[in-house]
Amino acid sequence: MSELQLQLNHLRELEAESIFVMREVAAQFENPALLFSGGKDSILMVHLAMKAFAPARIPFTLVHVDTGHNFEETIQFRDRLVERLGAKLVVGSVQAAIDRGELREETGYNASRNYLQTHVLLQTLEEGKFDAALGGGRRDEEKARAKERFFSHRDEFGQWDPKNQRPELWNLFNGRKHYGEHFRVFPISNWTELDVWQYIQMEGVELPSLYYAHHRRVFHRDGMLLAESEFVPRRPEEEVVEMQVRCRTIGDISCTGLWESDATNLEGIIQEVAVARQTERGGRADDKRTETAMEDRKKEGYF
Amino acid sequence: MSTPTEHTELLRFSTAGSVDDGKSTLIGRLLYDSKSIFEDQYDAISKTSEKRGEEGVNLALLTDGLKAEREQGITIDVAYRYFSTPKRKFIIADTPGHIQYTRNMVTGASTANVALILVDARKGILEQTRRHAFISSLLQIPHLVVCINKMDLVEWDEAVYNKIKDEFSSFSHKLDVKDVHFIPISALTGDNVVERSENMSWYDGSTLLYYLENVHIGSDHNFIDARFPVQYVIRPYRDEFHDYRGYAGRVAGGVFRKGDEVTVLPSGFTSTVAAVDTYEGEISEAFAPMSVTLRLEDEIDISRGDMIVRTNNQPESTQDVEVMICWFNERPLQPRGKYTVMHTSRSVRCIVKDVRYKLDINTLHRNEEELTIGLNDIGRVQLRTTAPLFVDPYRRNRITGSIILVDEQTNETVAAGMVI
Ligand SMILES: Nc1nc2c(ncn2[C@@H]2O[C@H](COP(=O)(O)OP(=O)(O)O)[C@@H](O)[C@H]2O)c(=O)[nH]1
Numbered sequence: 241m242s243e244l245q246l247q248l249n250h251l252r253e254l255e256a257e258s259i260f261v262m263r264e265v266a267a268q269f270e271n272p273a274l275l276f277s278g279g280k281d282s283i284l285m286v287h288l289a290m291k292a293f294a295p296a297r298i299p300f301t302l303v304h305v306d307t308g309h310n311f312e313e314t315i316q317f318r319d320r321l322v323e324r325l326g327a328k329l330v331v332g333s334v335q336a337a338i339d340r341g342e343l344r345e346e347t348g349y350n351a352s353r354n355y356l357q358t359h360v361l362l363q364t365l366e367e368g369k370f371d372a373a374l375g376g377g378r379r380d381e382e383k384a385r386a387k388e389r390f391f392s393h394r395d396e397f398g399q400w401d402p403k404n405q406r407p408e409l410w411n412l413f414n415g416r417k418h419y420g421e422h423f424r425v426f427p428i429s430n431w432t433e434l435d436v437w438q439y440i441q442m443e444g445v446e447l448p449s450l451y452y453a454h455h456r457r458v459f460h461r462d463g464m465l466l467a468e469s470e471f472v473p474r475r476p477e478e479e480v481v482e483m484q485v486r487c488r489t490i491g492d493i494s495c496t497g498l499w500e501s502d503a504t505n506l507e508g509i510i511q512e513v514a515v516a517r518q519t520e521r522g523g524r525a526d527d528k529r530t531e532t533a534m535e536d537r538k539k540e541g542y543f
Numbered sequence: 544m545s546t547p548t549e550h551t552e553l554l555r556f557s558t559a560g561s562v563d564d565g566k567s568t569l570i571g572r573l574l575y576d577s578k579s580i581f582e583d584q585y586d587a588i589s590k591t592s593e594k595r596g597e598e599g600v601n602l603a604l605l606t607d608g609l610k611a612e613r614e615q616g617i618t619i620d621v622a623y624r625y626f627s628t629p630k631r632k633f634i635i636a637d638t639p640g641h642i643q644y645t646r647n648m649v650t651g652a653s654t655a656n657v658a659l660i661l662v663d664a665r666k667g668i669l670e671q672t673r674r675h676a677f678i679s680s681l682l683q684i685p686h687l688v689v690c691i692n693k694m695d696l697v698e699w700d701e702a703v704y705n706k707i708k709d710e711f712s713s714f715s716h717k718l719d720v721k722d723v724h725f726i727p728i729s730a731l732t733g734d735n736v737v738e739r740s741e742n743m744s745w746y747d748g749s750t751l752l753y754y755l756e757n758v759h760i761g762s763d764h765n766f767i768d769a770r771f772p773v774q775y776v777i778r779p780y781r782d783e784f785h786d787y788r789g790y791a792g793r794v795a796g797g798v799f800r801k802g803d804e805v806t807v808l809p810s811g812f813t814s815t816v817a818a819v820d821t822y823e824g825e826i827s828e829a830f831a832p833m834s835v836t837l838r839l840e841d842e843i844d845i846s847r848g849d850m851i852v853r854t855n856n857q858p859e860s861t862q863d864v865e866v867m868i869c870w871f872n873e874r875p876l877q878p879r880g881k882y883t884v885m886h887t888s889r890s891v892r893c894i895v896k897d898v899r900y901k902l903d904i905n906t907l908h909r910n911e912e913e914l915t916i917g918l919n920d921i922g923r924v925q926l927r928t929t930a931p932l933f934v935d936p937y938r939r940n941r942i943t944g945s946i947i948l949v950d951e952q953t954n955e956t957v958a959a960g961m962v963i
Binding site (some may be wrong): 246251254267291297298416429434 | 552582622627646650653654764774778787820832833834952
């Protein structure tokens with residue numbers, strides 16, 4: 241047999257690696273959760289999990305931290321997906337935590353509920369007694385993520401200690417922990433944004449319509465486009481215009497930047513991503529607060 | 544960034560260099576010249592360069608991540624970087640070069656196809672260069688590329704390049720490296736990194752990027768010895784799949800096909816592969832590093848930690864394992880100490896029976912007197928396990944030949960080991 245036949249292309253190799261990591265999680269932990277944000281990375285994660293355990297159902301509970309400030313499509317999409325998979329869904333609600341007085345809403349024009357998510361995430365993981373949480377973080381997204389392990393150990397407070405990470409060699413993943421501690425696991429660590437899109441195209445993975453170019457009422461703020469929404473107060477000078485836009489990443493509506501685009505299908509998106517001159521997180525207001533915003537949030541327990 | 548295609552392969556390489564050899568500049572250059580840097584990243588580093596009063600944009604800033612590192616101006620952990628060309632997608636494991644970070648170098652090297660070693664043309668081969676070359680050979684990185692950097696500072700002189708090349712070759716002969724390649728470059732100006740150098744017309748070899756795009760990695764996996772560590776047993780508990788029992792795992796060596804006669808370790812039962820399953824359905828064959836699910840003709844009790852192998856080609860099944868280890872923890876190896884060994888999907892307990900010698904990684908001298916194995920030390924030890932492991936020599940298979948040791952009290956990964 242020629243060796244040429246025994247070579248996987250990069251997407252199949254990444255897929256094999258991610259499936260391997262997911263199966264390790266199912267084998268090494270008692271009660272793993274899969275963090276589902278509704279974004280393309282978590283949709284990809286669900287797709288990979290489906291492939292990893294077929295023909296059985298995925299052995300993870302889906303956990304969604306709901307800021308209450310969503311694009312409507314996200315929730316509809318989530319519910320349909322959960323039904324199709326026959327999976328279990330647990331929703332942690334930021335609104336409920338605010339109502340209970342555990343969290344205080346930020347005020348002002350740049351108010352965002354993204355920072356309130358950490359509290360609700362940790363609470364939901366604790367209440368559900370989840371000992372591992374799978375996330376769709378990728379190392380190419382942000383510089384603090386570049387050093388994240390596949391299996392990332394968290395102390396009892398859910399905190400990450402970047403200086404004291406367990407070495408990770410070959411494909412040996414050490415998920416041992418003391419009572420009360422848990423792990424965050426990132427099976428798609430080695431994928432780039434372009435890999436994700438190419439794979440989605442290759443596999444025909446269904447995505448919410450928000451990812452494709454559509455007409456929407458938007459306004460400019462700090463070099464970004466934000467969606468007009470009852471949840472996002474506008475300054476008087478911020479004028480709403482209709483434009484053709486799409487999302488590159490989806491989060492809380494108040495900080496999800498939209499991009500002017502005419503990519504109405506995957507070929508178009510891949511073209512755009514390939515020549516993109518801004519990282520996808522370049523559209524996220526939450527990363528822009530300080531130079532090390534992501535690292536600081538991760539230490540506290542953010543994804 | 545050019546778009547990879549369906550035919551794009553994945554190549555992992557590790558970098559190591561002494562402080563100031565220009566490693567960060569080189570990686571920044573590869574990312575920048577292959578158009579993998581985004582405008583906002585570029586703006587951020589140019590702002591930082593300006594704030595620090597640096598002249599021009601410091602591409603090296605692209606590659607350091609954590610705050611502490613930025614403050615101290617050094618790389619202390621393994622950081623992963625990505626770029627791609629139409630031919631290949633590259634994953635760089637960027638590791639610090641100093642001796643106190645040997646463990647990080649070992650970590651970065653463990654999965655690499657290529658080791659990139661940087662030498663400052665003005666300084667020539669240093670102790671650290673030898674150390675990196677040794678670690679690359681210890682971890683059996685199949686290809687080594689030595690970049691002789693800062694050629695602009697030695698008037699692009701061929702004699703300097705040749706002298707360093709000869710010196711490197713004279714000691715790398717003693718190491719277990721199969722494929723060594725030399726390239727004279729300037730990371731700062733970009734000569735021979737992505738574009739051919741006009742200053743070094745005497746050099747007719749390839750540029751670094753061309754090398755990385757074309758080095759043959761097709762035989763880096765073992766396609767001979769069929770090994771399938773069982774990770775997880777799939778039992779759907781659904782009517783339509785009532786009797787389904789699949790063994791999920793990632794092929795660690797060789798090729799598996801329907802009809803193959805296989806033996807399951809440790810039980811020793813023999814059966815036949817009934818199907819190689821994936822989500823899409825049955826496929827004709829599976830090879831490393833594919834993740835698939837195997838079904839067998841016979842009902843045998845199989846669980847995680849078992850290994851499915853070809854009956855006529857089996858690994859060594861043993862409770863006495865000789866390994867070269869690299870120690871990762873502040874607390875030294877405890878002679879007669881007990882640890883958990885993780886090997887493929889299998890975990891067993893072990894006791895350290897004997898420390899054979901400690902290796903001076905600069906001189907390769909074997910020290911049989913002073914046997915304390917502390918942080919970053921490398922040595923040969925003998926382990927006795929509570930249950931058999933199914934191992935191949937690391938030289939033959941990097942997956943079935945590798946282990947890690949876990950401290951049973953702290954749960955930390957304290958060592959990496961290569962089976963001899
Ligand atoms: N003249 C010259 N300077 C270089 C070259 N490569 C790196 N440098 C400089 O060497 C210094 C150290 O480089 P850096 O990339 O930070 O080294 P690292 O510590 O190995 O990551 C910086 O001042 C670089 O600008 C080169 O090819 N030529």
